[in-house]
Amino acid sequence: MFALIQAAGWPIWFLLAASIVAVTIIIERLLYLRHSRISPPALLPDVVDVVRSGRVNAEVIMQLEQNSPLGRVLAAGLRHRQASREVIKEAIADAGRVSAHYLERYLTTLGTVATLAPLMGLFGTVVGMIELFGAQQGTITDPLQVAHGISVALYNTGFGLAVAMPALLFHRHFHAQVDALVIDMEQQALRFVDQISGTRD
Numbered sequence: 001m002f003a004l005i006q007a008a009g010w011p012i013w014f015l016l017a018a019s020i021v022a023v024t025i026i027i028e029r030l031l032y033l034r035h036s037r038i039s040p041p042a043l044l045p046d047v048v049d050v051v052r053s054g055r056v057n058a059e060v061i062m063q064l065e066q067n068s069p070l071g072r073v074l075a076a077g078l079r080h081r082q083a084s085r086e087v088i089k090e091a092i093a094d095a096g097r098v099s100a101h102y103l104e105r106y107l108t109t110l111g112t113v114a115t116l117a118p119l120m121g122l123f124g125t126v127v128g129m130i131e132l133f134g135a136q137q138g139t140i141t142d143p144l145q146v147a148h149g150i151s152v153a154l155y156n157t158g159f160g161l162a163v164a165m166p167a168l169l170f171h172r173h174f175h176a177q178v179d180a181l182v183i184d185m186e187q188q189a190l191r192f193v194d195q196i197s198g199t200r201d
Helices: 002-008 012-032 043-053 058-067 069-079 085-103 107-133 143-200
Strands: none
Touching: 012 107, 012 143, 043 058, 043 069, 043 143, 058 069, 069 085, 069 143, 085 143, 107 143
């Protein structure tokens, strides 16, 4: 591996740094963006039971807020449970936007890596060509120097694509996953509003 890095020349270090950033974000998002963690299935029925039993207090709301992104949304509704339906929905919508922001965290960076990696590879290619054709005032006599320049160009191009393709794939996957999670939270929040509105009627 180290021999490959040496053969690719110094431009490969930028791509290695980008690949480390991409892998770190991908692993973190895979662990974080789990449906059971974002929107626990049993959370809504449990919260409705608490509301119906009249056991809602500041401690319960704080625990709910720290439970999950869905819990943060439902906690916003509980804080305004005595207000009108419109006020509750507005509070839930505000909390939902905050939760969606946390779900999308780091995705811009991952998208940037996916966009920049091919350009970094192209930069390495240009550096390799400069080393190849710029040596000895354009007169190339050493076959090893020719091979080195070509290897710098090809290794960087290939590595740039190897970094960009999975980064782009996971960037799009995570965006689709976030959209699905946000829609699920919105639907559960609406059911929650209907439930707590019904308890006051």
